[in-house]
Amino acid sequence: MSTASSRLTPMVQPVDGEGEFPSTGIEPPERRRFLRPGTLTPFALLTPALIALVVITGWPLLQLLIMSFQEYGRAQVFGAPPEFVGLENYIDILTDAEFWGVLGRSVAFAAVCVVATMVLGVLIALLMNRLGKVMRTVVSVGLLLSWAMPPLSATIVWGWIFDPQYGVLNNILTNWFGLDFAGHPWLLEPLSFFFVAAIIIVWGAIPFVVFTVFAGLTQVPDEVLEAAQLDGAGGTKRFFLVVVPYIKSILVIVTILQIIWDLRVFTQIYALQSIGGLAEQTNTLGVYIYRVSLGSGDFGVGGAISVIVVLLLAAVSIFYVRQTVKEDSL
Template sequence: MSDVRVAAPDVPERRRGTSPGRRGRRRWTPYLLLVPVLLVLAAALGYPLFRQAVMSFQEYGLAQQFGQPPRWIGLQNYRELVTDSYLWVVVARSIAFCLANAAVTMVVGTALAVLMTVIGRGPRLVLQIGLLLAWAMPHLASLTVWQWLFDSQYGVVNWVLVRLGLEGFAGHSWLIDQLSFFVVATIVVVWMSVPFVAFAVYAGLTQVPGELYEAAQIDGSTAWQRFRAVTVPLVRPVLLIVGLLQIIWDLKVFTQIFVLQDAGGITGDTNLIGTYIYRLGLGEGRFGLAAAASWFVLLITVALSLYYVRVLVREEDL
């Protein structure tokens, strides 16, 4: 965790690099190096993305899937989507879910990272191993375990709650009710995502030079002041990038919702963007509509994270 990567000679490096033609042959090298990646991305993402754009202007359903030529219908798919109030419900729900999860994950993860810096070596190792196990657990495996933990009849969560005197939880099924469905989903998502945040922020924290704290301490600052004035500004880049990734990932959350829905959630009440598009397309066979919906969602995601991306571009020497 402590391998601090010091890319100190960055500035002179750039100056050196921008002298074009100093080695004429080298001008083409970077493009050649990018060719394999670009080919893969073009084939597996670019072309489908393009096809999806085309499809979003067509009437493309099951009949077309089986060979009938698709009909051009202009913006009708988009019109149908935008006027469908259910889409807006799903979008609002997804944004709320995403922001809530990203916020909780960031707060808990950062708190754990700070905690790691103030505890002894032994407890830190135990905590890190615990987080690692949660992190490394395959999603499907952990989702299955969480279903079992929240099982209405034999689940250990209900058992504990009943033991604590909450008799109402005997045989309570968590996934039927919309709110408690999302409580379970949030617990699962936060449990899975906190380790990454905690480790990333901790790695950032360990790079803050100790002298800064000592100086601040001598100046008579409180622990909270030191955290605000010394720690936060120095780990800000890490917090930014990790926060951005959380927002991207939480808006795209699919597997967790999909599996929990299958385990007993009511689909209409619990769809988020991902499951909504999936069920629209592969479920109902309305591919054109689903394609329009995913373009729409991409735009929302970019809009949501635009602020972050701009800050990153400005602050970071990308």
């Protein structure tokens, strides 16, 4: 009986009160797992990318943060020592009515662009899912052409379309529909200016949404859709009750990316202002930072605005990262 009981006695003793294993010659499971061959390989592979990320992104961000606490103008650019002013730049910005106007304008403009991009992108993706191979290829090529066009080139082309004297849009509205749009200045009014800018931005952003959502639609099982149809669910119910749950993670991630990109839009707004828009009434955050920094030469205030924008985008990015990690853990 004693021999049998001794055989059943566990060889590993329980952990003592200090949280360490007694001297049995057996290492803790966590330590054995960490010391297994190949455990450090992922960290070694990530090290070059992390170093490049710190050098390319981290160092400029650190310099931007330091500059935001200094009085840094044209004199400092030519060698004069900067003066530390603490939170003065941030106080000036947060108490400036123009900054809050630009911020509100940028958020509202980004919201309109994101909603329009997501709605049109999802609709086109659903259309591509129903098309045959030939028409799907034609639509894909058209989307790739618009996606591949540089933002500046696209803005110049759209600027010609909306040109007051020679633009094709005014000509069509006047001669074909009999509307009074002869010489209409689309870019001189803030509302119509942002209407043109929204068309350009949405036109360039739709292909990314379409291809991403279409890839998600191909993963929805046909058997589930057929079962829902047999149960009497129409097209709208099948989309919201069957398709959306399958591609919810894709829709969330794409929406967050669109918010980040549209909040920091620069090229389209600046190019349209150069063509004929009023900068004071149409500035967004990206253009406003550029004009404050290079226009007035106040790089310290421009740095403070940039840090505020970075914090705003970081708040959105944190949600994006959490969603990505959550999906990877499932």
